[in-house]
Amino acid sequence: MGSYTTPEGDEARRVLSSATSEDTRTAGEVSALEAEGRTDYGPDGAFYALKGVCIDAHAGPYKYTACPFDRASQDSTSLGTFSGWGTKADGSTDHGVMKFTGGASCWNGPARSLTVTFECGTEAAMRAVDEPEKCSYAARVSTPAACSALLAKELSLELSGGHEEL
Ligand code: MAN
Numbered sequence: 001m002g003s004y005t006t007p008e009g010d011e012a013r014r015v016l017s018s019a020t021s022e023d024t025r026t027a028g029e030v031s032a033l034e035a036e037g038r039t040d041y042g043p044d045g046a047f048y049a050l051k052g053v054c055i056d057a058h059a060g061p062y063k064y065t066a067c068p069f070d071r072a073s074q075d076s077t078s079l080g081t082f083s084g085w086g087t088k089a090d091g092s093t094d095h096g097v098m099k100f101t102g103g104a105s106c107w108n109g110p111a112r113s114l115t116v117t118f119e120c121g122t123e124a125a126m127r128a129v130d131e132p133e134k135c136s137y138a139a140r141v142s143t144p145a146a147c148s149a150l151l152a153k154e155l156s157l158e159l160s161g162g163h164e165e166l
Contacts, residue, residue, distance in 0.1 A: 106135030
């Protein structure tokens with residue numbers, strides 16, 4: 001039996017194939033939107049202002065960049081991708097601390113990671129950056145997002161608890 005195709009069959013295959021790739025694309029968009037909906041932008045969504053923003057600073061020979069909710073780097077070396085907020089001693093979310101993990105692995109060591117500590121300030125700026133442990137970086141970032149009343153309340157509740165320091 002010879003193999004042949006009809007114009008109708010070819011057209012049906014084209015339609016099916018384009019519908020399938022459209023499905024794949026839509027599924028991708030849906031999961032991106034679902035992830036977006038699950039993202040915790042902090043009290044009152046205050047940190048949404050930092051989405052799509054990158055903050056950098058030079059320290060020593062390096063330029064450090066932190067893009068909240070996205071990624072962090074040291075020059076072209078990855079310091080990881082956004083992996084969530086910090087956790088307070090009582091297990092609750094710490095909206096003062098943002099984690100980036102799973103960066104480029106350190107020679108003979110762990111994957112690089114960055115912990116950003118936010119502080120209230122009039123503009124988004126990286127105030128300090130350090131490598132307290134090899135390939136584990138820490139940055140202080142000021143932002144008006146950290147000045148929200150709700151966040152202040154969260155932090156002052158923490159203060160009234162006693163031993164926490166700002
Ligand atoms: C690079 C940088 C440093 C790091 C070393 C580890 O030089 O990422 O920050 O300490 O690699 O080998």
